[in-house]
Amino acid sequence: MRDHEPAPAQQASRRLSTKETAELLGVKPETVYAYVSRGQLTSRRGQGRRGSTFDATEVEALAHRNRRESAPSSGPDELSVRTRITLIDGDRYFFRGVDAAQLAARHSYEEVAEWLWTGTLRPGARFTAPQESLSAARRAIGALPEHSSPVDRLRVAAVAAATVDPLRYDLSEESVLGAARSLIPTLAAALPLQRTTYMDGQPIAQRLWGRLSYKEPDEASLRVLDMALALLADHDLAASTLAVRVAASARAHAYAAVSAGLGVLEGPLHGAASGLAHRMLLDVLDRGSAGPVVADELRAGRRVPGLGHRLYKAEDPRAQALFTALEELPAARGALAAARDVVATTARHTDLHANVDLALAVFTTSHGMAAEAGETIFAVARTTGWIAHALEEYGERPLRMRPTGHYVGVRPPQPLPSSPHQE
Structure with missing residues (x-):
């Protein structure tokens, strides 16, 4: 916060340099001109000064809007980030x-x-x-x-x-x-x-x-x-x-x-999830059936590797694409059959589909690669x-990824801790 905040009438007429505008918005100078090209800011050549100037009120309004749009919108316990990727x-x-x-x-x-x-x-x-x-x-x-x-x-x-x-x-x-x-x-x-x-x-x-x-x-x-x-x-x-x-x-x-x-x-x-699926497929190939392998995974209290994804109800589209491509590789036939056996075995009681880790494991096991x-x-x-x-x-405001901690510890003031050796 500035020590001397200008009065509203003064602020309405105050002009900011490109550097000042970029700092206030928390972006790079070139991003300021991107705002201009999109019609979100109005620039004006400064009298007696080099470069463009910007209306402080307009810049403050854009900064406030950006902060509001960057704020979490999915509830207090979820972080929402706008992306175009x-x-x-x-x-x-x-x-x-x-x-x-x-x-x-x-x-x-x-x-x-x-x-x-x-x-x-x-x-x-x-x-x-x-x-x-x-x-x-x-x-x-x-x-x-x-x-x-x-x-x-x-x-x-x-x-x-x-x-x-x-x-x-x-x-x-x-x-x-x-x-x-x-x-x-x-x-x-x-x-x-x-x-x-x-x-x-x-x-x-x-x-x-x-x-x-x-x-x-x-x-x-x-x-x-x-x-x-x-x-x-x-x-x-x-x-x-x-x-x-x-x-x-x-x-x-x-x-x-x-x-x-x-x-x-x-x-x-x-990232390491595909390694678990790789070892499981090797076990299925060695034992000739997915049944005992799946049973061992569940008995040990583990989820069956390579199945299910929190973002997809049906099969992971990445797995679909890879399985289709792997069907063209003669070397992958055995591992593909083992993967399908795993999916079919678990489908008896659960509605879990293959994810990309299982497809990636088919590829790695088929070509003599390590887990x-x-x-x-x-x-x-x-x-x-x-x-x-x-x-x-x-291109966003710096340090915006700064959530606030919800303190649940003992309330202060508490006495200073004493050494266990003190009497």
Whole structure:
């Protein structure tokens, strides 16, 4: 609050500079002119001063409106965030208004990433990892213990890549997108090799394959991996994406925002869920039937992995798209049959459908990949969505992701605690 608030008559005629307007609205200066182009603000050339000026009353009204629209609207215990990136409606999901499953079926992961970031399709888009970024990431990952998880390695790679980017604190769209186009291939290419297939300029799916499987990839399998990356690129405000937006709200740079997402992703209820489904499918294939495997899961008090999704009543559309693509792969027939056996077995008593974790597990088990491979695919894929949400959040009022705590502890004043050794 300012020490000297102008009187209403004075404030009505007061003009603000572009910088003052941006600070009051909590946005970048270029966003101020976006408000002008949309008719939400009126600018005027200042007399005796460079640049445009803006009416203080009009700016205050817009700031108040933005705060009101950004406030939670789903009840006191839910956070609502306006976004133009992903819509989940019924049993379908859309990237900037376009059916995401259809987009992933027709376009590469890189093209889908560009669509999510800019709303423009760039046919044949390719991402390049600068040698300096790759070298830093590989050195840092090489210092980790051998048993480190894939997400551990990806987090370290993201931090290492940030240290060699002097422009990381530039939060302009151009700079953030430049960082994203180098970070994603760095993440894909910095992981330890299973087989030597990597060459700079290759699609992300091809670079990633050599980190996931020792088997020679065929064109159809690479296309399924590319499709999986595109399908998983974003999914509204999942837990990891919310963490990214909180970091971006505090104006953390893109690498730090992605690191926040990777930290949340490692939980068993998020990115690691496909690993549980992978192990279950291997067990079904080994025992020849889903019945005893499902029984063991339920007896242990666990949910059957790969089934159900809180946002979809029917089958997860990402699973539908992947299952359709996997049917074209001869190597996937056994794992597909095992997955269908799991779904059919549980359908006797519950109305749960397959989710994307089960479909991803079919792919990873079919190609001799480790159980953690699905988590790696998920993390690299979702980096695209995290960057899209970070960019969107950079255009909002800073630190708006600041809920108020509801204190339920003992009421003050309380006496100072005493040491247990005092008499």
